[in-house]
Amino acid sequence: MTPDQYLSAESLEKEMALLMRLLEALNRRRNYPLERSHYLLLLQVQAEAKKINDLAAILALDATTVTRQVTAMQLNGLVTKESDPSDRRITWVTSTEKGRTLASEMREIRIHRINEMFKEWTPQDKDTFSKMLGRCNESLYNRLAEM
Amino acid sequence: MTPDQYLSAESLEKEMALLMRLLEALNRRRNYPLERSHYLLLLQVQAEAKKINDLAAILALDATTVTRQVTAMQLNGLVTKESDPSDRRITWVTSTEKGRTLASEMREIRIHRINEMFKEWTPQDKDTFSKMLGRCNESLYNRLAEM
Known part of the structure; x- marks a missing residue:
């Protein structure tokens, strides 16, 4: 070095x-309408159903943790889960309407706050920072995959 | 917007x-040699003693939380605390030799891992990202102060 x-x-x-x-x-x-971990999970299943194992990979969590989260979220009416008819070991998770509404409220609040936080920044600097964060996240994913 | x-x-x-x-x-x-919260606190008291209230401000924690952390760290032999002779309500915290050694080990490991993580980045990009993170942290401090 x-x-x-x-x-x-x-x-x-x-x-x-x-x-x-x-x-x-x-x-x-x-005070957010959702716990951050539930919010991140909901963002993933808003547009389409996803498998527990795929969610675990995206969120850098193990399948047991995701299963526990999904169960808690189901009790709160945020998601539904369904076994795959062709392979019962696979569980599909989808957002409910309530889940979608709360996630979108939370997102609006977060975006508003981020705009406040970065209000002194030029659009160019915000763009550069956001891209660098993306690159940094990619490296973090790679590190996690190697562990 | x-x-x-x-x-x-x-x-x-x-x-x-x-x-x-x-x-x-x-x-x-x-597996780090220290909990992250203890590490961050040790970094602050490595060079000189600091007051609990000042540590709370720097670490964006309340004084009660810092007091609890300091007590746990004292039990682990990482810091010592002392009342101010002129005002008993003020507590000064200093790192012990053990605290300094473990913090410096942890720092070396972290720096090594960060170098690995950013090894594909040019020195210029790393510098830009680090400065932008610093600016972002400043905005976060300001937001916290307003709350």
């Missing part, structure tokens, strides 16, 4: 740890 | 929610 590489990694390390801390703090103080 | 503003906020919303999910997943699967 050259001194330059070390320096930039050092500052990335600090900023990423801080970002996570601040986002946690912000989420704790906000 | 113009359609363009909406679009960029939409993609920021998605990427930030995903980033948080992936970082959580990654942290859960890793």
Whole structure:
């Protein structure tokens, strides 16, 4: 590692740890219509039904955790689940109308807040940041897949 | 909100929610020498003693939570605490040698992993991303202060 590489990694390390801390703090103080984990799951099943195993891969969770989440969400009327008629081991999850409504309310609130947060940024900077976050997320997916 | 503003906020919303999910997943699967909250606190008191109230502000936590954390960390031999001789309501927190050693080990591991994660990025992109994360963290601090 050259001194330059070390320096930039050092500052990335600090900023990423801080970002996570601040986002946690912000989420704790906000009243959202849904838990964040339920929201993320609902976003995935809004347009079409998905299999538990595919949801686990997308959300970087194990199938047991997703199954537990889906059961809790079903009790809250947010999703429905159905066994695959050709293979009972496969479970399909779909959003209910209530799930769709609450997810879209939550999304509107989040988008409004993000606009507030980034209001001093130029559209170009927002675009660059969003693309870099996307790249960073891709690397994180790869790291998780290697573990 | 113009359609363009909406679009960029939409993609920021998605990427930030995903980033948080992936970082959580990654942290859960890793064996670090310290809990992340203890690590973040230790980084603050490594160079000099700090007051509980100042730590709460920096870490975006309330004083009660920081006091609880400090007590747990003291039991683990990571920090020491001391009342201010001129005002007993003020508590100063300092890192022990053990705290400093473990924080520095954890930091090395994190920096190494971040270098791995960003190995495909140019030094310039890493620098831009790190600065943008810093700006984003500043906005988050401001939002938290307004709440």
